Amino acid sequence: MAEKRETPQLDELEKGPWPSFVTQIKRAGEKNAMADDLLGLLEKSYEDKVGHWKHGGIVGVKGYGGGVIGRYTDMPEEFPNISEFHTVRVAQPSGWFYTTDMLRDICDVWEERGSGLTNMHGSTGDIILLGTHTDQLQPIFDDISDKGFDLGGSGSDLRSPSCCVGPGRCEHACYDTLDMCYDLTNEYQDEIHRPMWPYKFKFKMSGCANDCVAAQARADCSIIGTWRDSIIIDQDEVKKYAEAGLDIQMDVCHRCPTHCLTYDKDTQELTVNAEECSRCMHCINVMGKAIKQGKEKGATIMIGAKSTIVKSAFMSWVVVPFMKMEPPYTEFKEMMDRIWDWWDENGKTRERIGELIYRLGMGEFLRATGIPAVPQMVYRPRANPYVFWQKDEIEE
Numbered sequence: 112m113a114e115k116r117e118t119p120q121l122d123e124l125e126k127g128p129w130p131s132f133v134t135q136i137k138r139a140g141e142k143n144a145m146a147d148d149l150l151g152l153l154e155k156s157y158e159d160k161v162g163h164w165k166h167g168g169i170v171g172v173k174g175y176g177g178g179v180i181g182r183y184t185d186m187p188e189e190f191p192n193i194s195e196f197h198t199v200r201v202a203q204p205s206g207w208f209y210t211t212d213m214l215r216d217i218c219d220v221w222e223e224r225g226s227g228l229t230n231m232h233g234s235t236g237d238i239i240l241l242g243t244h245t246d247q248l249q250p251i252f253d254d255i256s257d258k259g260f261d262l263g264g265s266g267s268d269l270r271s272p273s274c275c276v277g278p279g280r281c282e283h284a285c286y287d288t289l290d291m292c293y294d295l296t297n298e299y300q301d302e303i304h305r306p307m308w309p310y311k312f313k314f315k316m317s318g319c320a321n322d323c324v325a326a327q328a329r330a331d332c333s334i335i336g337t338w339r340d341s342i343i344i345d346q347d348e349v350k351k352y353a354e355a356g357l358d359i360q361m362d363v364c365h366r367c368p369t370h371c372l373t374y375d376k377d378t379q380e381l382t383v384n385a386e387e388c389s390r391c392m393h394c395i396n397v398m399g400k401a402i403k404q405g406k407e408k409g410a411t412i413m414i415g416a417k418s419t420i421v422k423s424a425f426m427s428w429v430v431v432p433f434m435k436m437e438p439p440y441t442e443f444k445e446m447m448d449r450i451w452d453w454w455d456e457n458g459k460t461r462e463r464i465g466e467l468i469y470r471l472g473m474g475e476f477l478r479a480t481g482i483p484a485v486p487q488m489v490y491r492p493r494a495n496p497y498v499f500w501q502k503d504e505i506e507e
Contacts, residue, residue, distance in 0.1 A: 116140075116150055120157040136228065145226035145242050148192040152184055170197055170245055172252040176305045178262025179248055195245050199225070200263035201238040201255060202296065202303075205289040206276045213258075220254045236273025236315075236324075237263035267310050267461075269302035274316035275323040283395065284318030285336030285408040286436035292316055294440060308451070309458030309467075310420070319404070320392040326416070326427070331464050332447070333413040333427045334436070338405035341385035342394070348401035350379045363394050409435045411487075412443070414450070415465025425465045428473070432487040449480040474501070 118133075125131045133150075140147035156163050163186050170181040180198040187194035201217065217238060221227060226242030243251060252262065263271035272295045275281070277288030295314055296303070302312075315326035318336040326333035353359055359381065364372045371387035372394060374380070381401070395402045412434055413427030434442060450464065453476065458467045468476045477484055478501070 116147065116154070118150055118154040121150065121154050139227045143222070143227045144192040145196070146228055148190040149196070149226065149228070149242065152186065152190045152193060155186070155189075164196075170248060172249050172262070174304075175252075175262055177265045177268045177303065178252075180265050182242075193226075193242065196226070196242040197245065197248060199240040199243065199248070199251060200265055200271070201240060202261045202263040202271045203232060203236050203238055203273065205274055205292040205296075206279050207232065207236075208279065216258045217255065217260070220251060220258070224251050224254070232273075237271050262304065264303040264311070266306040267308050268304070268306040268312070269299050269308075270311055270313045271303060272296050272299075272314040272316070273324060275318050277316075277318040281318060283321065283336075283392070283404065285338055285404060286318065286410050288316040288318045288334075288336070290438060291334070291436060291440060294438060298444065308455055310461045310463055312451075312454075312464065320390060321396070327413060328416050328424075328426055329418070330416050330427070331414065332450075333416060334443075335411045335413060336436075337390045337409065337411045337433065339407040339409065339433045340405035342383055342388065342390075342405060343403040344381055344383065345401050345403075346380050349381045349398070352398050352401055353379050357398070359398075363397050366393060367391075368393070409433050412446070415463075415468055417463045417465050420466070421459075421462055422466045422469060425469070428465075428468070429485075429487045430477075430482055432485055446480070446482065453479040 121133045124133045136146055136150055136153075140150050152163055163184050165183050165185050166181060168181055171177075171179045178200050180200070182196045182198060184190055184193055184196065217240075218227075218229070221229065221240050224243055224247040225240055228241040230239035230241060232238060240251075255261075272292045274288035274292035275284075277284040277286075279289055292314075301307075312332070313330045314332050314334065315324045315330035316334045317324050317326050320335055320337065322333075322335060326335060349359070357363075359374045360376070363381075364370070364374050368391055369387045369389050371384040371389075373382045373384075375382075390404075395404065410433075411429060412431035414430045415425050416427040418424050431446070436443070454464045454467055457471065458464070462470075473488065474484075476482075
């Protein structure tokens with residue numbers, strides 16, 4: 112390896128109490144020329160205040176349109192080892208459960224054929240292998256396939272579905288997020304590997320409204336576990352919380368977003384107005400032994416979250432307040448087929464499903480996909496008193 116690089120600006124990022132990615136790249140650079148050149152390019156970017164990367168066209172492996180992201184530097188003469196620096200996405204297991212042997216297999220392949228640098232995990236959820244040359248892409252795919260892995264999604268396709276740990280470790284999961292993630296990944300292999308849509312589409316599955324994978328803010332389709340009946344309250348446990356010093360009125364009732372809980376200090380009993388409950392999980396989080404979710408469990412289906420692209424960042428819209436989530440998830444899949452058909456027919460290039468709904472209107476979306484309108488779709492009562500009806504909605 113060449114003599115040690117001078118990186119005064121990157122060195123600043125190693126100061127302080129927290130681990131630094133710069134330290135990790137330096138360690139990789141001691142035995143990998145790609146990682147060492149990456150340090151130099153990043154320092155150059157900090158000096159010039161310009162990113163020296165460019166998106167360099169289409170690269171991939173045989174039979175796949177997704178899974179590989181082409182990256183090139185605009186300074187190949189100065190940094191020849193990263194003239195090509197392609198990223199490979201590897202589909203993750205449901206809930207990110209790995210064995211150490213599996214992880215070592217991936218790292219062995221990557222140290223041999225790439226930069227040795229990884230991102231565990233990217234915002235999509237995949238294993239991200241950062242930086243390799245074009246001639247190594249097919250051998251990398253062949254190697255990881257032999258070990259039981261597959262590429263994830265990239266480009267205008269279905270990105271690799273991801274989910275929270277669900278029933279694997281969490282008592283709050285209202286449906287089996289692990290099974291559904293695995294099922295959807297297998298069901299939609301063509302959609303994951305062969306870009307065919309206006310732009311990307313993401314499934315994210317959270318077992319409850321705590322939403323540990325931030326689906327409501329990031330996924331085109333968020334599947335959030337919930338229940339349809341009332342929460343279950345154990346009054347004996349409520350008394351124990353009160354006697355232990357918990358201020359139930361202030362910390363539970365007052366912070367309930369719909370104020371559906373009532374606490375009687377004299378009797379130390381907690382009651383709920385189930386019709387007003389939004390199933391937000393706050394009371395359960397605070398009083399987990401005293402309050403349980405209802406017995407009729409399923410999921411709320413939400414559409415349209417994304418970061419800024421054509422329009423600004425969007426949060427999800429509720430489209431189905433409650434749907435049972437049981438294998439083989441036929442009702443959900445049939446709904447998604449209708450949604451994708453409408454998006455594919457009407458979407459512009461690089462227009463996410465949420466942006467299309469915003470452009471054409473929720474009413475047009477619901478009529479085209481056969482989803483009934485429900486009050487949960489409305490954020491607040493309309494201020495405009497003028498209501499316009501579609502012709503086919505007017506009775507003769």
